[in-house]
Amino acid sequence: MPDSEPYLLQIGNRIAAGLARLDPERRERHRQFIFSRQQKDGGFLGREGDSDLYYTSFAVRGLGVLGGMSSDEAARVGQFIQTFDWRKLHVVDLISWLYTALVTQAFGGPDPFEKEPSDWADQIGQKLESVRTSDGGYAKSSEGAIGSTYQSFLVAMTYELLGKKVVKPNKLGQFVLDRQRDDGGFVEIAPMKTSGTNPTAAGAVLLQRLGFADEQLTADLRDFLKSVRGSEGGFQANSRIPFSDGLSTFTGLLVAQGFGLLDLLNVANLEAFITQQIEFPTGGFRGASWDEQADVEYTFYGLGILGLLWSRSS
Numbered sequence: 277m278p279d280s281e282p283y284l285l286q287i288g289n290r291i292a293a294g295l296a297r298l299d300p301e302r303r304e305r306h307r308q309f310i311f312s313r314q315q316k317d318g319g320f321l322g323r324e325g326d327s328d329l330y331y332t333s334f335a336v337r338g339l340g341v342l343g344g345m346s347s348d349e350a351a352r353v354g355q356f357i358q359t360f361d362w363r364k365l366h367v368v369d370l371i372s373w374l375y376t377a378l379v380t381q382a383f384g385g386p387d388p389f390e391k392e393p394s395d396w397a398d399q400i401g402q403k404l405e406s407v408r409t410s411d412g413g414y415a416k417s418s419e420g421a422i423g424s425t426y427q428s429f430l431v432a433m434t435y436e437l438l439g440k441k442v443v444k445p446n447k448l449g450q451f452v453l454d455r456q457r458d459d460g461g462f463v464e465i466a467p468m469k470t471s472g473t474n475p476t477a478a479g480a481v482l483l484q485r486l487g488f489a490d491e492q493l494t495a496d497l498r499d500f501l502k503s504v505r506g507s508e509g510g511f512q513a514n515s516r517i518p519f520s521d522g523l524s525t526f527t528g529l530l531v532a533q534g535f536g537l538l539d540l541l542n543v544a545n546l547e548a549f550i551t552q553q554i555e556f557p558t559g560g561f562r563g564a565s566w567d568e569q570a571d572v573e574y575t576f577y578g579l580g581i582l583g584l585l586w587s588r589s590s
Contacts, residue, residue, distance in 0.1 A: 282436035282483060284375065287530070291341040291583030298582070303342055306575060309559030310338050313572050318356035323571050327356060329365075331572050333372040338576040341583055347384030354385030362388075362400070364551070367407050368416055371430050374400065378437060387437060397438045398531050404431050411466065412444070412451035425455050425464050429478035432485065442486070449488040452479045459503060459515070460496030472514045473504050475529035481534065495534045501528060501540050508553065509545030521564040521576040522554050529584055542586060550581050 295303070313320045313335060320335035339345050345353070357377045362370055377388040377500025389396050407415045413423020414431040428451065432442050442448055448551060455462045461471025462479035480497055483489050505513045508518030511528030524548070532540050553565040560570030561578025 281482065282402055282433065284433050284437065287436055287580075288337065288340055290566060290587045291580050292343070292481055294583035294585065294587030295579060298588055305341050305559035306555075306561075306579065307339065307559075309570065310335050310441055310572055311574060312559075314352075317359065318352040318354070319459065320572055322573070323569060329360070329369045329376070331364075331373040332356065333376045333577045335572040336376050336580055338572060340379055340383075341453070341576070341579055345380070345383040345385075350380045350383035350385035353380045354388070357388055359387060363403075366417055367414075367431070368427075369399070370403060370436050371487055373432060397440065400438060401435070401443075403442055404434060404531060408443070411454070412473060422467075423451055424463055424476040425452060425482075426478045429482045432482055433526040436485075444453075444485050449483060449486045452482050452486075453488070456527070459536070460500035461503075462544075470514055470516065471500060473511050474513065474527050475526040476500055477531050480531050486536065487579040489535075489550075494537070497531055498537050498540065499537050501532060504528065505540065506549075509547075509549040519566070520549060522550075522561060522574045522581070523563065524578050525549070526584075529581055533584060533588065538588075545583060547582070550578055554578050 308360050311322070315321060317326045317327050320332045320575065322328055322331040322471065328478070332353065353376065357373065357380060360373055362373055363461060365373055381387055404414070406418050407420060407427070407516070409415050409423040411422060411423045413425070415421070415423055415430040416427050428448060432448070435442050455475065456479070457469065457471045459462060460474070461476040462477040463469070463471055478496070480493065483493060501511070503515045504524070506512045506520030507521045509526035512518070512520055513524045529541070555578055556562050556570050562568070562570045563573045563574045
């Protein structure tokens with residue numbers, strides 16, 4: 277790996293640094309929105325239902341980039357985390373659980389591994405390998421027959437959080453390269469033909485972390501990002517979708533910044549897209565201009581876009 281600090285923590289720190297310029301009242305509105313989604317058990321919900329590990333992980337990430345949590349706030353989230361036995365979680369939930377647990381602990385929450393054996397990280401690694409597929413990637417579950425670009429990215433990022441190297445990195449790198457299409461982007465699974473912004477970001481970052489990035493990849497990514505630039509200033513999920521959204525804009529921006537493609541960005545339009553079409557003045561962000569409701573996941577993406585933009589201009 278080219279960097280010793282886990283990629284997810286690097287990005288969180290960059291976003292937090294950029295958001296240091298956020299007006300205190302605006303910051304607090306978004307903090308309060310996130311906390312409005314917290315339930316009695318300490319977890320956070322999405323748009324419906326009960327507390328959910330996936331949305332809790334995004335709530336914690338959002339609070340982290342907004343300045344963190346107090347020890348009492350972290351302890352409350354920690355109570356939710358401690359209700360789970362990580363050994364019984366599917367890999368997708370395990371990844372959300374681990375990230376939330378480690379970040380919560382960093383802000384003064386409980387140590388989720390205090391009573392675990394010393395080889396707990398190795399055990400998690402073994403569980404991650406249980407979803408390795410014959411094509412070299414990782415699936416969402418042990419029943420999956422083909423690898424997923426995004427899931428493979430998540431597994432690799434989890435290894436980084438554990439302080440471990442990916443198993444068989446060359447095979448994983450080749451798996452990602454095989455997901456690339458003629459438009460320069462990447463697809464989520466092998467049968468797909470139309471590249472998407474989100475799998476492209478996952479594939480590009482993973483190749484970069486594995487040491488597979490080169491000038492040709494950068495040129496390919498430039499071509500792809502041009503094809504998914506939206507008229508609003510953000511990025512579209514793929515070239516066939518006629519509107520930008522928060523998730524695709526966040527991941528597209530990560531690629532543009534990570535591969536030195538800043539000339540593709542119209543920063544003023546991009547910031548206007550987020551602040552005028554995605555951000556709610558009462559707190560929280562929605563997924564796209566047509567969306568009627570904010571949630572903690574898209575709030576993280578909205579904050580992330582602003583933080584990444586401002587970290588480059590600070």
